[in-house]
Amino acid sequence: xxxxxxxxxxxxxxxxxxxxxxxxxxxxxxxxxxxxxxxxxxxxxxxxxxxxxxxxxxxxxxxxxxxxxxxxxxxxxxxxxxxxxxxxxxxxxxxxxxxxxxxxxxxxxxxxxxxxxxxxxxxxxxxxxxxxxxxxxxxxxxxxxxxxxxxxxxxxxxxxxxxxxxxxxxxxxxxxxxxxxxxxxxxxxxxxxxxxxxxxxxxxxxxxxxxxxxxxxxxxxxxxxxxxxxxxxxxxxxxxxxxxxxxxxxxxxxxxxxxxxxxxxxxxxxxxxxxxxxxxx
Numbered sequence: 466x467x468x469x470x471x472x473x474x475x476x477x478x479x480x481x482x483x484x485x486x487x488x489x490x491x492x493x494x495x496x497x498x499x500x501x502x503x504x505x506x507x508x509x510x511x512x513x514x515x516x517x518x519x520x521x522x523x524x525x526x527x528x529x530x531x532x533x534x535x536x537x538x539x540x541x542x543x544x545x546x547x548x549x550x551x552x553x554x555x556x557x558x559x560x561x562x563x564x565x566x567x568x569x570x571x572x573x574x575x576x577x578x579x580x581x582x583x584x585x586x587x588x589x590x591x592x593x594x595x596x597x598x599x600x601x602x603x604x605x606x607x608x609x610x611x612x613x614x615x616x617x618x619x620x621x622x623x624x625x626x627x628x629x630x631x632x633x634x635x636x637x638x639x640x641x642x643x644x645x646x647x648x649x650x651x652x653x654x655x656x657x658x659x660x661x662x663x664x665x666x667x668x669x670x671x672x673x674x675x676x677x678x679x680x681x682x683x684x685x686x687x688x689x690x691x692x693x694x695x696x697x698x699x700x701x702x703x704x705x706x707x708x709x710x711x712x713x714x715x716x717x718x719x720x721x722x723x724x725x726x727x728x729x730x731x732x733x734x735x736x737x738x739x740x741x742x743x744x745x746x
Contacts, residue, residue, distance in 0.1 A: 467499030468658045471532070472648070474506045475517035477703030479524050479710045481736065482693040485727050489690045490661040491530045501530065502655055505537040508640050508647065524710045527720030535655050538647055545642035548650050548680055549599065549635060557606050557679065558599045558635065561586040577668040581631035599636035603627050603675070610678040615670055618659070618688040625674040633672055649673045653682045661688045665700060667742060691740035693732065698739065
């Protein structure tokens with residue numbers, strides 16, 4: 466049975482891009498009698514708002530998407546800590562005090578998330594404490610695991626290339642776990658068999674596959690769908706005030722019709738689908 470999930474962060478309202486992602490996950494699961502889950506990713510400190518999570522539930526119901534809600538991330542922090550402790554015991558995590566500005570100034574190449582960390586703190590004697598993050602020694606971890614592969618339903622088998630990201634942060638100073646660690650742990654705990662998400666997260670899977678191998682997690686398959694983008698080619702985003710689903714819902718629009726239009730590619734003026742990778746692999 467296929468199990469998928471929609472995992473929004475309650476730091477801004479959902480928009481059409483989120484609706485499309487939820488629809489892809491819902492329809493992929495329901496196509497073979499599977500299950501579609503809702504997981505609220507609410508560990509982003511003060512930016513996470515319970516009232517927005519309530520709006521998300523209403524939005525999914527408005528779109529007529531059947532879902533089962535599972536525990537939010539705020540109730541899973543102990544599992545992230547256990548995973549980080551396990552990696553630390555393996556000698557694969559190291560503390561880092563570098564600022565973003567320092568990393569940008571010292572980096573010699575760019576990765577999917579921006580400047581690749583140049584391992585400044587890898588061999589420095591840094592005491593854990595406030596202001597310290599914990600990074601994964603990706604080269605050592607990759608050597609330990611050997612060559613790994615993963616499968617995207619739309620693009621076939623991929624060879625994992627975690628080195629694209631460099632030594633990613635797994636334990637943050639402003640929130641418990643990073644997206645990479647939390648999503649990997651959560652998807653395994655929730656029994657996700659097919660991870661549906663936007664193409665902008667395609668390359669993150671290289672890191673997630675490495676974490677799965679390190680933590681003894683059986684990999685799912687992935688389905689990275691096309692993105693909804695604005696006329697200038699940028700994806701719809703909360704931070705640029707993309708029109709909220711809640712506004713359309715409260716204005717009396719029919720959510721079932723909105724979902725049907727998305728399924729048939731009938732998009733709002735100035736919005737289109739983008740289905741090309743954002744970084745050469």
